[in-house]
Amino acid sequence: MMNRFRKWLYKPKDNVLNIINQIMDECIPQDRAPRDFCVKFPEEIRHDNLAGQLWFGAECLAAGSIIMNRELESMAMRPLAKELTRSLEDVRGALRDQALRDLNTYTEKMREALRHFDVLFAEFELSYVSAMVPVKSPREYYVQQEVIVLFCETVERNGKGVPKFIWNCNGP
Numbered sequence: 415m416m417n418r419f420r421k422w423l424y425k426p427k428d429n430v431l432n433i434i435n436q437i438m439d440e441c442i443p444q445d446r447a448p449r450d451f452c453v454k455f456p457e458e459i460r461h462d463n464l465a466g467q468l469w470f471g472a473e474c475l476a477a478g479s480i481i482m483n484r485e486l487e488s489m490a491m492r493p494l495a496k497e498l499t500r501s502l503e504d505v506r507g508a509l510r511d512q513a514l515r516d517l518n519t520y521t522e523k524m525r526e527a528l529r530h531f532d533v534l535f536a537e538f539e540l541s542y543v544s545a546m547v548p549v550k551s552p553r554e555y556y557v558q559q560e561v562i563v564l565f566c567e568t569v570e571r572n573g574k575g576v577p578k579f580i581w582n583c584n585g586p
Contacts, residue, residue: 427466434505435465438528441520445529447536453555455543468535471542472498487545491538498538501531 438446471481475495480488508524515521 427469428463430506431465431469434509434528434531437509438532442525442528442532445525445532447532449536449539451540455547459543459547464539468539468542469502471495472502472538481542482546484545491541491545494534494538494541498531498534501527501534505531 472495475481475488475492476499478492481491504527505524508521508527512521512524
């Protein structure tokens with residue numbers, strides 16, 4: 415029941431953010447904030463509702479809430495959350511103004527609002543998710559890749575004597 419409520423709660427936010435993302439892809443494709451850090455998120459975090467949850471989290475933090483008993487992280491993220499929600503309102507205002515004018519051109523004011531929002535959203539996404547779940551640092555990610563490469567090279571060199579169950583996911 416609670417899961418359905420969350421989906422219902424985040425759905426409109428997801429729709430708005432999806433539309434804004436489509437506009438950013440069209441309007442400022444070369445100026446998008448990098449999101450390479452997302453590959454470090456645990457698999458269970460990467461889903462369709464993440465953007466809506468982040469927006470909701472930013473609104474809660476901006477209003478003074480504390481996330482999941484993490485007071486220090488919440489206090490540290492609060493200024494960013496306030497700036498993000500303010501930036502989102504600027505983007506929505508710029509989009510409303512644009513809708514009343516020429517739909518085929520994007521004003522510099524709108525482009526700047528979109529760039530600013532995109533950077534803030536990416537920064538908030540990394541901060542919020544890192545506060546909620548363990549996210550590997552770039553160094554930890556690199557070390558994990560090195561271990562995988564070393565393992566593969568060792569197995570490749572030895573070739574024989576490798577138990578078949580390592581390669582067969584269905585069992586020995």
